[in-house]
Amino acid sequence: MSYKTSITRNMRGELNAETIIPLAFESRELRISTHKQNRGIVTGAQVVVNKGDGCFSYVMFGDFTKTMATSQQRATVKTIAQQHEAALLSAESVLAEAIVFYTQRVAA
Secondary structure, three states, rough: OOOOEEEEEEEOEEEEEEEEEOOOOOOEEEEEEEEEEEOEEEEEEEEEEEEEEOOEEEEOOOOEEEEEEEEEOOOHHHHHHHHHHHHHHHHHHHHHHHHHHHHHHHHO
């Protein structure tokens, strides 16, 4: 499936690629983001609750989170975009993992 990705800079000028995949329950969405961290680039997935108006929340150690990829490349627009696109190839399996995570939590 195809998802919309945005590549932006934060207030410090650091690059961030982000793809948001809506989930079908509790205003939750899976956010896949790629950004510079320490000496390389990291891509991670996290489920958050969309509060509206650009705000979101999550419970640390309580909501689904996963590191999808890391590399020691220099953080440029090109390298961040390439790593993010490569990680999106496994977005469906990560989405399935997130759904199982919440299904098991509700069943417990």
